Amino acid sequence: MSQPEQDRAQGSEPDRIQPLPTEGLDKYLLHGPRQIRQLLQSLSDAHALVSVHLTPGRESFLSAIVSLADDESAVYLDACIDEGTNRRATQAGKLLCVTQLERIRIQFSLEAAALATLDGRTALRAPLPAQMLRLQRRESYRLHVPLSHEARCALPRPDGGPRLPVRIIDIGAGGIAFHLAPDALHVELGMELAGCLLTLPDVEPMVVALEVRNITTQPSRSGSDNLRVGCRFAALPRGADTAIQRYILRTERELNARERGGL
Structure with missing residues (x-):
């Protein structure tokens, strides 16, 4: 065999x-x-x-x-x-x-x-x-999520309270990035966030595990600083990889059509 x-x-x-x-x-x-x-x-x-x-x-x-x-x-x-x-x-x-x-x-x-x-x-x-x-996964699948899209991820809290919703600003087949207020939730490099609820337009919500890979400080329009947190998918449920890729490709086609005046 x-x-x-x-x-x-x-x-x-x-x-x-x-x-x-x-x-x-x-x-x-x-x-x-x-x-x-x-x-x-x-x-x-x-x-x-x-x-x-x-x-x-x-x-x-x-x-x-x-x-x-x-x-x-x-x-x-x-x-x-x-x-x-x-x-x-x-x-x-x-x-x-x-x-x-x-x-x-x-x-x-x-x-x-x-x-x-x-x-x-x-x-x-x-x-x-x-x-x-x-x-190539990273170079082909990175997408800056349009502001009009309700792409969000709800992060688990250490005390077991309701998940903290954050807006996804960047998504790829390998992970996501999101903005986080410095005092909203403690995160550090290498931390794994299990039980995150990922919600994308026209995609069924899915529970994923994230690993924090980079954290940078970025100023916001209000003058206060936000954290930009980049994570990789540490675990995905069955079919999630394909659903994420289809969302990215569909969004890229929509954005390209708008640029050409097709939408």
């Missing part, structure tokens, strides 16, 4: 990663065949788990890249343990694959997948993708 198969059998795999729309992310697309082969090989060497989504439809399964073909014209994926899913995968219009490597999101599509035998086991074989999305 391969390492990815052991991970799935032991139930240690991460939540399946949902695909993202690629509009506006052209600069993160790899098109060169050599780059694509190298990235696929890196995913194979790392035994990275891959969420495979059958399109059209909502069916998905966890897999891993086994290897590249000897002539490097195709890639082999672990087949699903369910034969029906494998059959539908070969009939799908395409397979949308999403994974991570060193905390970098990677997404690509495979077409014309077919069942094959590799080293005595069943695999899915498909031609190399024409392009791959390689998305």
Whole structure:
């Protein structure tokens, strides 16, 4: 049994990663065949788990890249343990694959997948993708939250009282930043804030854990000083990563449309 198969059998795999729309992310697309082969090989060497989504439809399964073909014209994926899913995968219009490597999101599509035998086991074989999305988390997802958006986070109090609401000023796939009055709540570098309630427009509120990574003092318009507190997400519930990314991409598209006079 391969390492990815052991991970799935032991139930240690991460939540399946949902695909993202690629509009506006052209600069993160790899098109060169050599780059694509190298990235696929890196995913194979790392035994990275891959969420495979059958399109059209909502069916998905966890897999891993086994290897590249000897002539490097195709890639082999672990087949699903369910034969029906494998059959539908070969009939799908395409397979949308999403994974991570060193905390970098990677997404690509495979077409014309077919069942094959590799080293005595069943695999899915498909031609190399024409392009791959390689998305650096911080540089692609930082967003200055518009004042018109009700993007807030409610922080837990040490005494167990009602959470303290703060306005989010900056959000990314890896964390958030917010303003905090110096005497409102004690925070320090490295502190973990568990049980924070994150609320974004058109997104169901979610409970997250934050780790304080930086604190700076900034003057406010009233003349008093505020703290700018930057935090990373120490823990997210299932599906939160995708929901946050979709909010950011949707907001970026809205802001770009306004700049072009489209809204």
